[in-house]
Amino acid sequence: MATVKSSSRSRVTAATVKENGVKLEEGLNPFKSDRFDAEFYVQSTSSLNDKEIKQLCTYLVDLKKASAEEMRRSVYANYAAFIRTSKEISDLEDKEISDLDEWLVEFPDNLDVLLAERRVEEALDALDKGERKVSKAKEMKSLNPTLLLALQNSITERRQKLADQLAEAACQPSTRGAELRASVSALKKLGDGPHAHSLLLNAHLQRYQYNMQSLRPSNTSYGGAYTAALAQLVFSAVAQAASDSLSIFGEEPAYSSELVMWATKQTEAFALLVKRHALASSAAAGGLRAAAECVQIALGHCSLLEARGLALCPVLLKLFRPSVEQALDANLKRIQESTAAMAAADDWVLTYPPNTNRQTGSTTAFQHKLTSSAHRFNLMVQDFFEDVGPLLSMQLGGQALEGLFQVFNSYVNMLIKALPESMEEEESFEDSGNKIVRMAETEAQQIALLANASLLADELLPRAAMKLSSLNQDPYKDDNRRRTSERQNRHPEQREWRRRLVGSVDRLKDTFCRQHALSLIFTEEGDSHLTADMYINMDGNADEVEWIPSSIFQELFIKLNRMANIAAEMFVGRERFATLLLMRLTETVILWISEDQSFWDDIEEGPRPLGPLGLQQFYLDMKFVVCFASNGRYLSRNLQRIVNEIITKAMSAFSATGMDPYRDLPEDEWFNEICQDAMERLSGKPKEINGERELSSPTASVSAQSISSVRSHNSS
Known part of the structure; x- marks a missing residue:
């Protein structure tokens, strides 16, 4: 291996010496070719064995890869310097720079300036142009992948920076009106609509919450003033938020839904404050008018939102209902x-x-x-x-x-x-x-x-x-x-x-009539003024009968007459009620007679049968009731029906003894005359002397025999 390294150094040194006589470019030509084969080149220029050659080739390939990676990182980290260097190299080659190359050099700096100066619209236009350039470069393959990736990263980084600037501006309490709408609209154009809409709503929330700091329940004289001031703050903010949302985001369902949910939440918070500081005390004290005023004020402000598509009154009504129910x-x-x-x-x-x-x-x-x-x-x-x-x-x-x-x-x-x-x-x-x-x-x-x-x-x-x-x-x-x-x-x-x-x-009227009827029928000791003995004991116990209504029915007439006079003064213009009262009282007494089973048991079964005189007296009493009720204009059909049923029942009991009631009863004119005389006497208006009747006596004494004679005569 030492031999290989020594040989390599000697050859490199020789090549270096040789380069003194030839151009550097010519020496590098073999390496520039796309068909450069490292293994062949080494074999042709050295006497290394196969193993040594393969190791050297592997080393060179790894070196090439590391060099390429180092170059890519250098370009990405020093993009602007890379572009300037490329331009300088291009100048060295007397080649003209392209429009794309020139834009690539200027784009990052220009965009940074726009962002620094917060020129939002121009920055948005620049970013859009950059996106179009990237898209076109991808389509035309006019940029190498490394340069294209660097450009995309640069655009993404500055887009995020702009978004952060806009979000920060939207969150500032000092950002209002047109500036707020512009920031939110720009953020929406950057592609982050949901975040932009949330920021818009939150900005309006922060604004009215800040204004609420100066509103205190103790500063108002009554709940209505506090409710009005609070409603003005809350619902004006909701109205402005709805207007801004519609102008920027339109009627897209997702944003409309978020707006409704947000507005509902603010309405609920408003209702809670009103209940706590205005309604609670009024409701507990039964101050329905004060509670109603608070509710009306709140509904008045809330209803104005309906023109903007926000029907929030049902929300208020649901929340206020318990308090108003309590006041009610x-x-x-x-x-x-x-x-x-x-x-x-x-x-x-x-x-x-x-x-x-x-x-x-x-x-x-x-x-x-x-x-x-x-x-x-x-x-x-x-x-x-x-x-x-x-x-x-x-x-x-x-x-x-x-x-x-x-x-x-x-x-x-x-x-x-x-x-x-x-x-x-x-x-x-x-x-x-x-x-x-x-x-x-x-x-x-x-x-x-x-x-x-x-x-x-x-x-x-x-x-x-x-x-x-x-x-x-x-x-x-x-x-x-x-x-x-x-x-x-x-x-x-x-x-x-x-x-x-x-x-x-009617319950009161029934109680009144029942008590007065009972006071007529019964004594304080509980004894009855109206018994069957009044009628069944008449026959055989008297030689002559004075034909006048029984005392209980005279008292009934006197009571009704007295009550009629009292009612006439109390029910001026409402005479019908007085008439119905007298009618009900009369019916109550007669119904008691009709339903008194012990009375009818004695009439129908003994201890002795009902005789002619008793039947006549009973018939006279019933006719007297009909006469004074008719005269007082409170004779009802129901009363007439009950009286007829009672008379029929008594006549049936009389018939059961084997006698004919129609033979023993005088004509109705006879009864009517006696009844009329009794009413005049009892009302303090005695009748003039008429025939056999004396001024001091409104009726004449008529024997049973004379009555029978009259009936027999009429029958013949």
Whole structure:
């Protein structure tokens, strides 16, 4: 091996000496050829053996590869110097430089200048031109792979640098308006649209969050002002973000979806702040008006975004609903408690509202008389319906009506407990408010209870609830077809609500009538004023009968007549209710007779049969009821039917004894005359002397024999 190295050195030295006489270029010519064969060259110029030659060839091949790699790294690391050197070499060869070579030399420096001076549009144009050059070079194969790779890396590096500059600018709080849009648009042109869109949204978020630092709940006098200021900041930022997104990114679904999600998130954060600093306290205190104002302000700002394609009001409504429900419940509870407190001290005397009279009253509600607790209830309900605007958009209108019905029903329960002898029913009324209710002792006070309930249920509450209808028309004021449909769909709900109010009043009316009927029928000791003995004991116990209605029916007439006079003063313009009340009371008494099984057992089965005089007296009592009910215009078909059924039942019991009731009963004219005389006497209007009747006695004494004679005569 030492021989080979020594021989190689001697030959290289000889070649070097020889080069003194020949040109260097000629000496290198064999190596420049593409067909250069290292093995052949060594064999031809040396006397090395095969093994030594192969080792030398391997060494030379490895040296060639290392040289090529070293050259590639040198070109990549010193690209600009490489280009300048190439140019110098080209000048040495008196060859003209190409446009591409010239651009390759100037491109990196020019792009660096543009980036340093933040000339974004020009930098974008330069990068686009570079990309086109690379694409064309690849197609035309005008650049060697090493140079092409270096150019691509240079473009990529500077593109990333520009992207970083734009992202940094978009994140600065001082970057606003046109500058922000320009930075985001440029970043999108660089091919990073999703990142650019996220930066745009985040920039608007940072801006309004920075502005919120100056907004403090304690700086506002009430929740509405805080809500308005916060809504202005948040929704104006969302609106501007939506506008910028549309102008830069268009309506591409991916960006639109991100915008909607972002806007929804900001709306939720806004709602949380409003609930914490404005709604919470109002809702807990039952401040429905304050809570409603906050909701209305928020919805007003939020609805402006609908023109930009962002329907975020449902998001707010969903988040605000629990707080408004809490305020609604607390408000209704306050109405109930306040009314109950007034009922405990109510004297049950009808008056016009305080500080208002019929001439100066500003609304129809002030034209009616109510007791103090009913006035309080009505006033609070009127205020309640002034505050229910947001309840409609939250679909809480039905819940408001239901809650108000429950409060009214509770008030009716208190009115029922104000009736005497109703304490035993107290346990059947749950959640009826204050347990202490002042008793309505007189009939006038008791009828005033009915006046309260009926006026509230029939007129005042339904009229107040109509505000729900008028408010609900506003969203469709320009669409008559939809408005008509909405009104048709809404009215059945309110009609059903009103029907339930009237049903609650009927409970009070039924209790009133039942108690007055029982006070007529029974004594304080529990004995009955109306028994079968009144009729079955008449025959055989008296020589002569004075034909007048039984005392219980006279008392019924007197009571109804007295109540009619009271109701006439209390129900001015509402006479129908008074008529229905008298009708219900009369029906209650007659129904009791119809359904009293012990009474009919005695009539039908003994202890002794019903005789002619007893049948006549029973028939007279029933005819008396029909006469005074007809005269007072409260004779209902139902009452007429029940009376006829009772008469038929009594006549059937009489017929069962083998006697003919039609033979023993006088004509109806005879009964009608006696009934008319009784009504005049009992009402304080005695009849003039007429035939056999004396001024002091409205009826004549007629024996059973004379009645039979009249019947026999008429029959013949």
